[in-house]
Amino acid sequence: MLVHAIETLSGLSDLKDSYLTKHQQNVCLYSAVLLKTLHLPGDLFETIRQSALLHDIGKIGIPNSILFRPGRLTHNEWEIMRLHPVTGAELLSNRNGNLNPFVNNEVINGVKSHHERWDGAGYPDGLKGEDIPLVARIIAVADAYDAMTSNRPYRKALPKEEAAKEIIRCSGKQFDPRVVALFLNTNVTF
């Protein structure tokens, strides 16, 4: 029941952008492959899976003129785009601040923190290193890999090997080096 509710909610992004739904499904798949190597307890596995499926749900609040703009975003447009992790987290919480009964706190934290960077230069809170929830550190790598290996209207997909090189280049800066090492050991990248 819960899994169906999460999948339905994730699929709502299809109304806005079919790429978004596919992207969330791919990030969920890559996260799941990575998690298999970690031998995590079942509940944490499910938390990360759900968070990956919902990580960009806040983009349904971004105006189409910004979300679908092919060129470079202006500073103001970029500021609006950067709101999507917080919008997503708020969407999954209820109005008086108590957590929605069917989405747990760790799922919401993963959504909110998936654009934080290992070096502290990310958003929305500038969290650094292990202050970033593990859920979000895993989603960040899977998210970047899927974004780079997907065709978009404004650029062609990178080959898997090139995307993997870029993930390695950003290890210890954008990404948790241990998550990168695990990701490169999966059969996703090669």
Ligand SMILES: [Fe+2]
């Ligand atoms: Fe995102």
